[in-house]
Amino acid sequence: MAVEHYPLPEQTGPAVRIVAGIDEAGRGCLAGPVVAAAVILPETFFLPGLADSKACTAKTRNALAPRIRECSLAWGLGLVWPGRIDAINILQASLEAMSKAVRCLCVAPTLLLVDGNKAIPRDVLSQSWRKAHVLPLPAQHTIVGGDKTEPAISAASILAKTFRDHLMTHLSRRWPGYGFEAHKGYGTAAHFAALDRLGLSPLHRRTFVKKYALVPPPQQGRLL
Numbered sequence: 001m002a003v004e005h006y007p008l009p010e011q012t013g014p015a016v017r018i019v020a021g022i023d024e025a026g027r028g029c030l031a032g033p034v035v036a037a038a039v040i041l042p043e044t045f046f047l048p049g050l051a052d053s054k055a056c057t058a059k060t061r062n063a064l065a066p067r068i069r070e071c072s073l074a075w076g077l078g079l080v081w082p083g084r085i086d087a088i089n090i091l092q093a094s095l096e097a098m099s100k101a102v103r104c105l106c107v108a109p110t111l112l113l114v115d116g117n118k119a120i121p122r123d124v125l126s127q128s129w130r131k132a133h134v135l136p137l138p139a140q141h142t143i144v145g146g147d148k149t150e151p152a153i154s155a156a157s158i159l160a161k162t163f164r165d166h167l168m169t170h171l172s173r174r175w176p177g178y179g180f181e182a183h184k185g186y187g188t189a190a191h192f193a194a195l196d197r198l199g200l201s202p203l204h205r206r207t208f209v210k211k212y213a214l215v216p217p218p219q220q221g222r223l224l
Contacts, residue, residue, distance in 0.1 A: 016110075017110050017111060018040060018073075018107060018108065018109045018110050018111070019040065019041075019109060019110075019111045019112075019113060019152060020038045020039060020040045020074075020102065020105060020109035020111070020112050020113070020138070020152065020156075021038070021039050021040075021041070021113045021115075021146070021150055021151070021152025021153035021154070021155060021156045022036060022037070022038045022039075022098050022101060022102065022112055022113065022114045022115065022120075022153065022156050023036065023037060023053075023114075023115040023146075023147050023153050023154075023156040023157040023160055024036040024037075024094045024097055024098060024115075024160055025037075025053065025157070025160035025161040025163075025164045026160075026164050026184075026185065027090055027094050028186065028187075029184065029185035029186050029187075029205070029208075030185055030186065030187050030191060030204060030205060030208045030209055031082065031178070031180065031185035031191075031201065031203040031204045031205060032082070032164070032167070032168050032171065032180070032184070032185040032203050033079045033080055033081045033082065033085075033097075033164070033167070034079070034080050034085060034090065034093050034094050034097050035077060035078070035079050035097060035160045035163055035164040035167070036077070036078045036079075036094065036097035036098040036100065036101040036156075036160055037075065037076070037077050037078075037101055037155075037156040037157070037159035037160035037163070038074075038075065038076045038077075038078075038098070038101040038102045038104070038105055038109075038112075038156055039068065039072050039074075039075045039152050039155040039156040039159060040072060040073040040074045040075070040105060040107055040109055040152065041071070041072055041073065041151060041152045041155060042071065042072075042073060045071060045072075045151060047064065047067055047068070047071070047151075047155075049063075049064060050064060050068075050151055050154050050155060050158075051148070051154055053147070053154075053157040053158045053160070053161035053162075054147075054157075054161075055148070056158065058165070061158050061161060061162050061165075062162055064158050065158055065159055065162040065163075068155045068158060068159060069159070072155065073107050074105040074106045074107040075104075075105070075155075075156075075159060076100075076101045076102065076103070076104025076105045077100075077101055077104060077159065077160070077163055078096075078097040078098060078099065078100025078101035078102075078103070078104065079097060079100070080093040080094070080096050080097045080100070082202075082203060082204060082205045082206070084096070085205050085207070086205055086206050086207045089207070090205075090208075091118065095118060095120050095121060095124060096124055098114065098120050099120050099124045099125050099127070099128045099129075100128055101156075102120070102125065102128060102129070102138075103128035103129065108133045108135050108138075109138045110138050110139065111138055111139045111140070111141065112138050112139070112140045112141070113141050113143055113146060113150050113152055113153055114140055114141065114142045114143070114146070114153075115142075115143060115145075115146040115147050115150075115153045115156075115157065116142055116143075116144060116146075117142050117144050118142060119140040119142050120140065122137060125137060164184065165184055168180045168181065168184040168185055169181045169184075171203060175201045175202070175203055177194055177197070177198055178191065178194045178195075178198065178201060178203075179191060179194055180203070185203070195209065195212050199212060200212050200213060
């Protein structure tokens, strides 16, 4: 269901409508970046098994992601890290990550299909857009549940999720003990138990775990 629409400007720009699907991953995590993806698919694109990333197994997502990258007309990723999330809040950070993903597209879309009920603020989108394109800003449609109904959004959902999962697995080697490779930063019981033991890491969003922000991490042992 479309709940918000920004019409195209009077200047039409490209004659062909080019649609990019946009979604994010990691919005509800306690640690790590929020990652957004933007994907432009061919009009006749069909990929068996393509669905919302949350409805797919990790194995299925990992199989679909390279096919999406191979077959798409363009795709891009945008990241916003914990310090910025804490500074502007997770909603604004998610929209900023979406804007960054759109900026990375090598093909300029005329329409953005954004999963959820919030469009990218035009001033935020403009900052990224003007650096990459001279065309008018694209129109936007927000679609609640779009990751289940729009193939381009489903594809973006899978690219954002698979990239973020792989990134958190990589970062778990830099900050061991928190179990990032297993829970990817979500608030599981094992994650909270690790926070009780270790305190916060630089990957944690302090506004999400205020209880731990006031507690100094355990001190390292030393030789006397």
